[in-house]
Amino acid sequence: MIGWILRTAVLVLLPAACACGHYLIATWSGKRATHFIVPSSQSAVVNPSVAKRAGVSFETFQRLVVGREVIIIDARHPDEYAEGHVPGAKNFHVEAVEDDVTLLTSKIDQMADIVLYCATSECEDSGRLFDIMTQLLDYPNVRLFGGGLVTWKRARLPLEKGPSP
Amino acid sequence: MTDTSRRWINRVLRWSLGVVFVVAALGVPGTKLGFGKIYHPSSFANNIRTYEMVPEPLVFPLAIYLPWLELTTGLVLLAGVWKREGLFVAMTLCVVLLVANMTVLIRGLEIICGCFGEGYHGSAIRESLISGAMLTATVVASVMLGPPTHRRDGGDQTAADSGAAA
Numbered sequence: 001m002i003g004w005i006l007r008t009a010v011l012v013l014l015p016a017a018c019a020c021g022h023y024l025i026a027t028w029s030g031k032r033a034t035h036f037i038v039p040s041s042q043s044a045v046v047n048p049s050v051a052k053r054a055g056v057s058f059e060t061f062q063r064l065v066v067g068r069e070v071i072i073i074d075a076r077h078p079d080e081y082a083e084g085h086v087p088g089a090k091n092f093h094v095e096a097v098e099d100d101v102t103l104l105t106s107k108i109d110q111m112a113d114i115v116l117y118c119a120t121s122e123c124e125d126s127g128r129l130f131d132i133m134t135q136l137l138d139y140p141n142v143r144l145f146g147g148g149l150v151t152w153k154r155a156r157l158p159l160e161k162g163p164s165p
Numbered sequence: 166m167t168d169t170s171r172r173w174i175n176r177v178l179r180w181s182l183g184v185v186f187v188v189a190a191l192g193v194p195g196t197k198l199g200f201g202k203i204y205h206p207s208s209f210a211n212n213i214r215t216y217e218m219v220p221e222p223l224v225f226p227l228a229i230y231l232p233w234l235e236l237t238t239g240l241v242l243l244a245g246v247w248k249r250e251g252l253f254v255a256m257t258l259c260v261v262l263l264v265a266n267m268t269v270l271i272r273g274l275e276i277i278c279g280c281f282g283e284g285y286h287g288s289a290i291r292e293s294l295i296s297g298a299m300l301t302a303t304v305v306a307s308v309m310l311g312p313p314t315h316r317r318d319g320g321d322q323t324a325a326d327s328g329a330a331a
Contacts (some may be wrong), residue, residue, distance in 0.1 A: 006248045011241060015233035022203075023229055098205070124211065 044127040044134075044144060054130065054144045056115055059146040062157070065089075070113040075125035076149075084159040085144040086117065086152055091164035094129045101137060110139060171309045178306035179242045182255055182299060186239030191230040203232035216265055233262060234258070252307045259300035266293040 044054060056064070063072045065086055072089040081091040090107070096106050108114065108165040114133070118125035126144055153155050153159070192201030207289035210228035219227060238258065238319055241251035270293060 004250060007247050010252060011237060011247065011250050011254050012234070015237045016230055018233040018237070019226075019229040022233070093207075098207075128208070128211075 009109070012069045042133070044130040052117045052146075054134075054142065055146050057141050058145070058147050058151055058155070061115060061117075061147070061152075062155075064115060070115050071108060071145060073108075073114060073116045073126075073129070074149075075129040076115055076123075080119065082161065084143075084149070084153075084161050086149065087158060087160045089117075092129065094125045097129060097132060101132070104133070105137060108139075111141065112139075113141045114139065115143045115145055118148055120148040120150045121146050123148060175248075175309035176245075177249065178302045178309070179245065182245035182252075182302055182306065182307050183239045183241075185299060186235045186242065186255065186258075188239075190236035190239065193254065198310040199245050202228075203236065216269060217272075218265060218268065226330070233323065248310055250308070252310065256300065256303040259296050259303055260326070262295060263300055266296060315326070 031094075034057050065072060065088060068088055072086055074085045074089040074091045075094045075146075077095075078091055081089075081093075086093070087124070092108075094139050114131055116126040125144075126148075130142055130144055133142045169227070188198070188201070190203045191203050192198045194200050202212075204229040206225070209232065210225050213224050213228055234254070235258065238254045239253055241247050242255060270290065
């Protein structure tokens with residue numbers, strides 16, 4: 001019985017040690033640090049009021065896109081982006097940015113005015129990218145268009161097709 | 166039922182459960198399932214939050230720990246070492262998942278379960294059925310293992326082990 005308890009304890013505690021090692025290695029390597037952002041009360045994914053505060057209305061979003069006043073970022077997968085996106089939008093898939101934040105930081109100026117969107121009001125990609133940009137990378141001027149591409153399509157507004165340049 | 170058939174039922178169930186647990190942790194990169202939750206603890210933490218059961222300070226530690234527990238359990242079941250302990254941990258995980266999904270169904274919550282990789286989006290009903298089936302498999306596998314028989318050196322030996330030795 002004691003042997004059984006000891007072996008079960010090892011089986012339960014060994015993964016805890018692995019998890020600690022995983023966390024430490026990832027934090028030291030820095031590259032994958034985005035995987036370990038703890039979404040807090042400031043998270044747009046977790047806290048709807050944050051998403052609401054950082055949000056832009058459809059009318060504002062439309063004006064910003066037409067006027068090319070801001071950088072529009074599409075947080076969806078590159079395949080989805082290639083099938084159709086808001087004109088002028090750049091593609092930074094949240095998973096790719098999580099793997100290597102320099103993909104984004106090397107191309108987007110820290111002080112740029114940015115609006116993020118993804119597929120629908122339900123998708124999390126833009127919220128996750130918002131969390132990374134505001135909490136980890138300290139981009140101060142990031143906003144969210146919560147309606148997503150589906151709202152844009154519903155209004156029968158033009159789409160651009162093709163992969164990210 | 167003969168010892169051989171008991172042994173084989175136990176083996177097949179253990180291997181099946183082992184594969185499910187390893188896939189749950191690692192996913193299947195290159196397929197629709199994609200990378201598993203072990204690679205994206207932050208994303209998995211958001212999935213755990215949708216269950217509204219775990220206090221916020223525990224969500225992230227759990228999101229890092231659970232995939233490793235699943236991976237270790239899966240490997241132990243596949244390797245056939247510490248069978249009884251592996252099945253016990255697997256059973257506990259299945260019970261926890263089943264209870265969590267049942268309460269989600271009762272509360273009418275909409276969950277995001279990336280249980281088998283980033284490309285997997287399961288509903289509470291589907292997850293309840295999967296965890297229920299896995300729980301049944303762990304119970305049957307444990308029964309097939311038979312009661313432990315004590316060895317002279319103080320260690321435990323299962324009926325299936327003694328069958329294998331024979």
